[in-house]
Structure formats: structure tokens, C-alpha cells
Amino acid sequence: MIAHYRQLLRYYWGLVAFTFVVLVGGTAAISTFLLYLSPVYTASAKVSLLPTQTELAFSQNFVRSTTINPANLLTQTHIEYLLSREIAAKTVDRMIAEQAEGLPRPAAAASAPSEADRRLTGLNHQIAERFTSFRRSARRVYNIVNSGRHVQIDPYTDAVLTLQDSIDVDMIEGTYILKIKVFWGKPEAAAAAANFVAEEYVSYARAQADAASRRMEEVLSQEIAKGNGNFSELEDQINALRLARANNFAALRVIDPAIVPVYPAFPRVIVNTVFAIAGWIMASAFLVICADTFSSTVKTDADLRRLFGPRVLGFMPLRRPNRAKLAELAKQMNLQCNAIPWQGAVTAVGSDKESRRLTAVIEVALRRLKGRQKQYAQYQQGNARTAEAQGGSTALQAVPGGPSETVVQLGRLLDGRAEAAPVNGVKVTDLGGADESFSMNQARGFNWVVIGIRPGTVAEETLQGLTARLQAQGVENVFGVYLKG
Numbered sequence: 001m002i003a004h005y006r007q008l009l010r011y012y013w014g015l016v017a018f019t020f021v022v023l024v025g026g027t028a029a030i031s032t033f034l035l036y037l038s039p040v041y042t043a044s045a046k047v048s049l050l051p052t053q054t055e056l057a058f059s060q061n062f063v064r065s066t067t068i069n070p071a072n073l074l075t076q077t078h079i080e081y082l083l084s085r086e087i088a089a090k091t092v093d094r095m096i097a098e099q100a101e102g103l104p105r106p107a108a109a110a111s112a113p114s115e116a117d118r119r120l121t122g123l124n125h126q127i128a129e130r131f132t133s134f135r136r137s138a139r140r141v142y143n144i145v146n147s148g149r150h151v152q153i154d155p156y157t158d159a160v161l162t163l164q165d166s167i168d169v170d171m172i173e174g175t176y177i178l179k180i181k182v183f184w185g186k187p188e189a190a191a192a193a194a195n196f197v198a199e200e201y202v203s204y205a206r207a208q209a210d211a212a213s214r215r216m217e218e219v220l221s222q223e224i225a226k227g228n229g230n231f232s233e234l235e236d237q238i239n240a241l242r243l244a245r246a247n248n249f250a251a252l253r254v255i256d257p258a259i260v261p262v263y264p265a266f267p268r269v270i271v272n273t274v275f276a277i278a279g280w281i282m283a284s285a286f287l288v289i290c291a292d293t294f295s296s297t298v299k300t301d302a303d304l305r306r307l308f309g310p311r312v313l314g315f316m317p318l319r320r321p322n323r324a325k326l327a328e329l330a331k332q333m334n335l336q337c338n339a340i341p342w343q344g345a346v347t348a349v350g351s352d353k354e355s356r357r358l359t360a361v362i363e364v365a366l367r368r369l370k371g372r373q374k375q376y377a378q379y380q381q382g383n384a385r386t387a388e389a390q391g392g393s394t395a396l397q398a399v400p401g402g403p404s405e406t407v408v409q410l411g412r413l414l415d416g417r418a419e420a421a422p423v424n425g426v427k428v429t430d431l432g433g434a435d436e437s438f439s440m441n442q443a444r445g446f447n448w449v450v451i452g453i454r455p456g457t458v459a460e461e462t463l464q465g466l467t468a469r470l471q472a473q474g475v476e477n478v479f480g481v482y483l484k485g
Helices: 002-011 013-037 053-062 070-082 085-100 115-119 123-147 155-166 187-226 231-251 269-293 301-308 323-337 352-390 405-414 460-472
Strands: 041-049 167-171 177-184 252-256 312-317 344-348 448-453 477-484
Touching: 002 013, 002 269, 002 301, 013 269, 041 070, 041 187, 070 167, 070 177, 070 187, 085 155, 085 187, 155 167, 155 177, 155 187, 177 187, 187 252, 301 312, 301 460, 301 477, 312 323, 323 352, 323 477, 344 352, 352 448, 352 477, 448 460, 460 477
Parallel strands: 312 477, 344 448, 448 477
Antiparallel strands: 041 177, 041 252, 167 177
């Protein structure tokens, strides 16, 4: 099975290489391009949200008889407020005001160009502008196709929406701490935006809690002025509200301001390339398996073995096959069916030229086999005469390392199947192959026929029909071989 899929990968190497270029090469190229033109930096700030007893009691009553964690409910409520448009608008207003004073760059360096500005000059600047224009055009086309029209947004609204999309809030499990992350194209702007979002939300939450506490205090004071209820109890509630307002400043605050990131968070060229390689492996395996499943052509030794059984000769190079390959081919044919060299034929499905070349290769291999058979037969006769003259056994004798040892070993491999070769030598018949429906009368009387095919060019049904027609004409042994070169 492993050999089958290894040969499939070798056969579909073009598809595998194309998939590699598209997935791995494309991912690496796009990641490098984005890293060069529009890297994204991430800055994060942490905010503590210690709840009051009233908030905890309300959350516990709200989630009573459910599996919801009251702490998670409270934290998620804060997150929804933090991601609101109001917080984003206040952050944008503050960023505009701070940048007017020289931020995120230091005021002393406001007149000097930054490193990013120096890098985006000349050709780089032109490429960056064209890339930005391309993204805007792509967004316009997407909106038109998806929604039927494209609405031009004013720069301020676009900045607010962009900031909202760039904010990501994580809840640190087991704590009342939120981690606010902001993604931005410049590291200084990312750090400033994260700090501004955290500070604006803390100010907003404090203002909301303070306003609610003061309204409650006014209501209690009016009750005291009217003389309704227990005076001391109302005073205690007012003091509790004032204490809660004082504690609110310590419970809700920025505990870890964001710092300017050093390295971009996106794109990560190596990480993306590694994931692309993993995806390429899975995609290549999927494509190769699908191609093998839905294809009926013969491509591997396993496919050929299903049709010809043990009479599979593997891959045969048509151009300059080495002696070892010729000897292996001849020996395999001889051991499988005791093939008589002058009683066989060859066909290469689909090509007369390849059939002639394969015929020549097999003829050379069988001539060498016939020569060794004659050498073995002559040695056997000489050894028999020597044994008869000595009155001993007719068993083969060979001196280790002597000149006749190789002949004895060949004789043992041939298992005594040496035949008397004709005087005219080996002559293999070429049946041609350009027409798959050649006359079976040409194959009548042959002991064997070798069918040569190119991997992936002949369907199994075609080979099965061809083999059946050969066997119907009395061909006992049908060999299959892949053509190579």
C-alpha cells in the first residue's frame, strides 16, 4: 500500500508541485508582501473590574438556578460597554487631539520624518499607495456586488468603525481583569489607542457609577427632608453610597498600560509558511487519493498486478537499459513461465514506435539469457562426461571462485529449464500497438506476449479486454510492463 501511494505521488508530481507553489509559495509571498507594506501591530492594556457587593448580589440573583457564572456575566457586561460606539468615538476624538500635539510621536521629533516615513519613500511609497488604492477598489466592488451599492463614509465615521473592528477584549479566566488589545498599522498608534480605549472606558464607567450613586443619594435626601422612614437608616444608606463612590476609583482602574510593540503581530511569515506546508501535505494527499479513486487508468505496480498477477515486469527503460535490468527481465520471464525466446511477441498499447523499441530491448535480454542457457547446457554435458569417465556422480561440481562457478549458479536459478536454442537465434515478434484492436491472428501460436503501457494512459477495462483476446488465441502467459524513458 505504501509503495502504491509512493508511486502515485511520483506520477502526480506535477499536481503536487503545482499545489506546493500555489499554497506554500503563495502564502510565503503574500505574507512577505503584507509584512513589507502593511504590517499589523498589537498593543494591550489591562483593566481591573472589582465589583461591589450590590453588583455581586444582583448578578447572583440574575443567574439563580442556572449554570452561568455571575463573575462572567458581570465581565461580559463590561465588555459590551467597552466595545460600544461611544467609547470608540471618544477614543478617536482623543487620538485626534493628542496627535495634533505631536503624539504618538514625541513632540521633539515631530519635525523629523519617522523611520516608517523614511522607509516608505520613492518606489516603496508608490507601491504602498497603489496597494491602498487596490484595497479601496476591492471594498467598493465587494459592496456593490454584495449590497447593490457603495456608500462613501466620511473619514471620521470610517475611523470610528475601523477602531471598533480593531479592538479585541479578552477576559482573564478566574479574575476580574480585562485585557484590551488594539490592532493597528503603526506600533505607536496601537499603544496609544489601547491606552486611550482603557482610560476612556474607565472614565466612562466611573462617571456612570458616580451619576447613578448621586441620583440615589438625592432620592434618599428627599426622603429625609420629607421625614418619611427611619432617619438613621436613610443616613446609613447615603454614607454607604458615598463610600462606594470612593471605592469605585480603586476598583475600576488601568493596572497595566500598553507599551509600544516591537514586532508586528501580523503577518508572521514563518508561522504562516509552516501552516501552509501542513495544508499542502493534506491537500496533496486529498487530491492524489481523489485522482486515484475516480480514475480507471493503470498507474502503479499494484494496479498492474491486479491484471497480470505475478507476471509484472515493473518499469522498463526504453533508452539504454543497463545489463542488470535486462538480466532481471529475462530471468523473471524464464522463471515465471519457462518462456521460450523464439515463441513470444511484444506490443506497446498506443504506439508502434514504442512497440518496436520494447521489442528490441526484450530481444536483447532473451538473447543473453539464451547464451547463458547454452553455456549452462554445455557445462552440464561436460561435467556429466567427466563424471562418467571417473565413474562418479553426475552432480554438478564447481570449484569456489573458479571460472565455472557463475555458470553453475545461473543454472540453479534457471532450475534446469535450459532449452535447446535454434540455430537462427532469438527472434521476438513485434505486434505493433498503434491500433489496440490489432488482429489476434498475429498472436496465435505464441507462448507469451509482453504488453507495454505508459502509466496513466490505458484504462483497466482496455487491458482486461486485450488480455482476454490474447488468452482466447492460446497465449498462455501475458506479461505487463511499464514503459519508461
